[in-house]
Amino acid sequence: MIQTIDPNQISQPDLHNILLTAVAPRPICFASTVDKHGNVNLSPFSFFNVFSSNPPIMIFSPARSGRDNSTKHTHQNVKEVPEVVINIVNQGIVEQMSLSSTAYDKGVNEFVKAGFTQVPSKTVSPPRVGEAPVSFECSVEDVIELAQTPGAGNLILAKVKLIHINEEYLTDGLLDTQKLDLVGRMGGSWYVHANGSALFEIPKPIRTKGIGVDALPQGIRQSEVLTGNNLGRLGNLERLPSKEEIMESLQDLELEDASKNEIHKMAQQILEEGKTEKAMALLMHAEML
Numbered sequence: 001m002i003q004t005i006d007p008n009q010i011s012q013p014d015l016h017n018i019l020l021t022a023v024a025p026r027p028i029c030f031a032s033t034v035d036k037h038g039n040v041n042l043s044p045f046s047f048f049n050v051f052s053s054n055p056p057i058m059i060f061s062p063a064r065s066g067r068d069n070s071t072k073h074t075h076q077n078v079k080e081v082p083e084v085v086i087n088i089v090n091q092g093i094v095e096q097m098s099l100s101s102t103a104y105d106k107g108v109n110e111f112v113k114a115g116f117t118q119v120p121s122k123t124v125s126p127p128r129v130g131e132a133p134v135s136f137e138c139s140v141e142d143v144i145e146l147a148q149t150p151g152a153g154n155l156i157l158a159k160v161k162l163i164h165i166n167e168e169y170l171t172d173g174l175l176d177t178q179k180l181d182l183v184g185r186m187g188g189s190w191y192v193h194a195n196g197s198a199l200f201e202i203p204k205p206i207r208t209k210g211i212g213v214d215a216l217p218q219g220i221r222q223s224e225v226l227t228g229n230n231l232g233r234l235g236n237l238e239r240l241p242s243k244e245e246i247m248e249s250l251q252d253l254e255l256e257d258a259s260k261n262e263i264h265k266m267a268q269q270i271l272e273e274g275k276t277e278k279a280m281a282l283l284m285h286a287e288m289l
C-alpha cells in the first residue's frame, strides 16, 4: 500500500518531518557569520549542499521558525555582512556542533559556548572553526527568501573564496573520504556516520557507456535470484561477452548439474566480489543451457 499525501492537507510540523526524514542523509554546513557590530555567530544547517564547482557555489538555508516565524541570527547576519565561513563537520566535533545549535540570544558567540577554537579568516570577517577538517571562506552572493511564513527557507548562495584543509585528512595530497569521517543529518534526532561499512564504492558509469538493464537477456532480467542492484551493476558493462570469453572465464568453475537458480546464486556472489565480467559470463552460460 502506498500513502499519497497532498502537502497542503497536512500540518507544517508533519510535512517538515516527512521532508527531513525522507531527504537524508544531508551534509552539515557549520556556518560562522558576524553581525554589523562584529559579534560572531556559529550554527549548523543541514539544508545544505554544493551546487557548482565553476564558480564554486554552496547553498544553505536558515529557515524561519515553525513555532514563532522568527528568522535565524545567521540569516540576519549575512544580510548585514554578506560573508560566511562554511565549516565541515566530522565525528570528532559532532557533539559540540549539536550544542552550538541551541537558540542562544543574539550576540552570544557559539564558538565559546560549544568550546571551539576561533581562527581568524584571511578574506572574510567571520572566523573559522579550528577543529573542522575543512573550512570554506565565502562571500554571500545572494539571499533568496522563499516566503515570509513559518518554516520558509532562505537560500544563502555562498561563493568559495578560500579553502582550508587540515593535512591530517589528506592522502597523497587528496582529501580522503575514509579519513574525513564525516557525519550527516537524518530525520528526527538521527545522524549518520560515514565510515566502516557505511562506505562503499560503485564504479562510475562516466567513461564507459553501460549497455543498460534493458539490453540484458530476458532470463537474466527476470531472474528469481538477482536483485535490482545486481542488474544495475551488470547493465553498467560496456558489452555482452562473446562465446569464447564465456568459455574462458568459466574454466575454473564446477557447473555440472547446477540448476539455473544455483548458477544465478553463484553469479550473484561473484558479482558481490566485484568481478562483474565473470558474473556476466556465468549468467550468459546459464542462458545457453
Ligand SMILES: Cc1cc2nc3c(=O)[nH]c(=O)nc-3n(C[C@H](O)[C@H](O)[C@H](O)COP(=O)(O)O)c2cc1C
Binding pocket: 028, 041, 042, 043, 044, 045, 046, 047, 048, 061, 062, 063, 064, 071, 072, 073, 074, 075, 097, 098, 100, 101, 102, 103, 104, 185
Ligand atoms: C545538525 C543540525 C542541522 C540543522 N539544520 C538546520 C537547517 O538546515 N535550517 C535551519 O533553519 N535550522 C537548522 N538547524 C537548527 C539551527 O542550527 C538552530 O536553529 C540554530 O539555533 C540557529 O542559530 P542562529 O539563530 O544563531 O543562526 C539545524 C540544527 C542541527 C543540530
